[in-house]
Amino acid sequence: MTIYNRNNKNLRITNLSAIQLFVICLVFHLLLLFPLNHSALEAAVSSGKLVTSLPGFAVQPLPFHLETGYIGVGGSESSTYGNDSVNDHHQLFYYFVKSDRNPKEDPLVLWLTGGPRCTGLSGMAFETGPIYMSQVEYNNGSLPTLTLNPNSLTKIANMIFLDQPVNTGFSYTKSSHDSKMSDTTSAKNTYEFLIKWLIQNPEFQSNPLYISGDSYSGMIIPLLVQDLIRGDIILNCQADNSCI
Secondary structure (H helix, E strand, O other), rough: OOOEEOOEEEEEOOOHHHHHHOOOOOOHHHHOOOOHHHHHHOOOOEEEEEOOOOOOOOOOOOOOOOOEEEEEOOOOOOOOOOOOOOOOOOEEEEEOOOOOOOOOOOOOEEEEEEOOOOHHHHHHHHHHEEEEEEEOEEOOOOOOOEOOOOHHHHHHOOOEOOOOOOOOOOOOOOOOOOOOHHHHHHHHHHHHHHHHHHOHHHHHHOOOEEEEEOOOHHHHHHHHHHHHHHHHOOOOOOOOOOOO
C-alpha cells in the first residue's frame, strides 16, 4: 500500500493492519478522556480536557498544549420533529492546540476539514496540525509512530480542529432524526460552536480570527462567515473583516 503525502513523497506501508491498529489505539486513547455512556457524556458537554500524551509519540508529556472537548449546539433552534423541544441536541467535538509562539496575541484559526464528514483529526495529524506520521517503512504489524510537524500552523497560530457536521468523528446528536444535515444548518451549528467556545475562552476573543479549511469546507466557510458578519458579537475578523 502506498500513501502520498503533501510533499509528493511516498510513505510505504507493507501491512495495512499497522495503520488500522494505530488508529484504533489513538481513538481508544482519546475516548478514554470522556465517558462512553450518554448521561456522563452530556455532563462533559461544553468542557475541555487537557491531553498530555498520545500513542506512538515518543515525547511524553506532549511538547504542545492539546485540549479536546465537546460543545453543545442547536439550542437556538426549535425542533421540527413532532412536538419535541431539544436544547443543544448536537454535541460537536473539537481539538484545540495553542500556538507555540505567543498564544495571547497570535491568531485564532478555526480549521474545517472537507469531505463532508472528514474528522478534524485528519487536519490535526495529517495536514496543518502539530503532528504527523513518521515517513518510514513499517513491517510485521508494527505501530506507526508520530513525530512533530515542522511546518505546523500551530507554530504561529492557535488552532481549533472541529469534527463537523454532526456525526463526524466524535461529534454526535441526541436526536434520532438528524442523520441528514444541510450545509446551511452545518454552518449555523459551527457558528454557534465558535461563539460558545469564545465565551468559554474569553482570553482569545481579541485575537485575530481566521476561518480556514480545505476541500468541501469551501462550501461551509462562506455561509459561516456570513453568519459571523451578521451576528451580534463583534469579533476580530481578519482578511478585510471577512475572517477568511
